Amino acid sequence: MISTFVLRHRRRLGTALVTTAFLVTLSGCSESGPKREYATPRSLCGTAVDAKDLTEFLPAGKKVSTTSATEGSRASRCTVAVDGKRVVYTAQQWWNDMSVLEFARGMTLEKVDQQTDDGRFAYSVNQAFGKTEGCRGNRHEGQVLYTAIQATHSDHEDAAAMKKLITSYTEAVERSGACR
Incomplete structure (x- = not known):
């Protein structure tokens, strides 16, 4: 039988992992700053x-x-x-x-x-x-x-x-x- 204490910590750990994974995914999709949208003259x-x-x-x-x-x-x-x-x-x-x-x-x-x-x-x-x-x-x-x-x-x-x-x-x- 698992104690209530262990179950609470597993839930918190699970939530923290899901949140971290979401933030990492989100940061990968965000802009890293201004971009060059024009072609450099030749x-x-x-x-x-x-x-x-x-x-x-x-x-x-x-x-x-x-x-x-x-x-x-x-x-x-x-x-x-x-x-x-x-x-x-x-x-x-x-x-x-x-x-x-x-x-x-x-x-x-x-x-x-x-x-x-x-x-x-x-x-x-x-x-x-x-x-x-x-x-x-x-x-x-x-x-x-x-x-x-x-x-x-x-x-x-x-x-x-x-x-x-x-x-x-x-x-x-x-x-x-x-x-x-």
């Missing part, structure tokens, strides 16, 4: 970009948009916004030949603390700058085409990812019509 205003590299710097949201602007034949810019908030900004600009660090200083007030060994790229955790090779056209006699990506409104900060993004972006610019 180009930034016409310049190809690896969507996987760009995705790291884009937040969750419903809609992504890109807006381009040009300043004559000398500069073009692209703004990437998520739900209307500017997150990533890119630029391609023709300038007299200078180091990529000098170009970066003209584009940002923030410290750009890392540079590649060949001196073509300078970067930090949320912005990067590049110097193209072989982009010297007749319209821009004696000038060099520089690139910039600034994700200063992104929550993601990763110097290695930013270096990878500026390298692939600059290489895409070198293959594009902007280089000629």
Whole structure:
């Protein structure tokens, strides 16, 4: 014969197990936070970009948009916004030949603390700058085409990812019509 004490504890234990199982199931179905409901762009205003590299710097949201602007034949810019908030900004600009660090200083007030060994790229955790090779056209006699990506409104900060993004972006610019 089982005592009343044992029966009461078995019922409580059973109820606790059922409740725990229910809560675990329920938590598995709930949202784990905001989600990215848009497709990451495969180009930034016409310049190809690896969507996987760009995705790291884009937040969750419903809609992504890109807006381009040009300043004559000398500069073009692209703004990437998520739900209307500017997150990533890119630029391609023709300038007299200078180091990529000098170009970066003209584009940002923030410290750009890392540079590649060949001196073509300078970067930090949320912005990067590049110097193209072989982009010297007749319209821009004696000038060099520089690139910039600034994700200063992104929550993601990763110097290695930013270096990878500026390298692939600059290489895409070198293959594009902007280089000629």
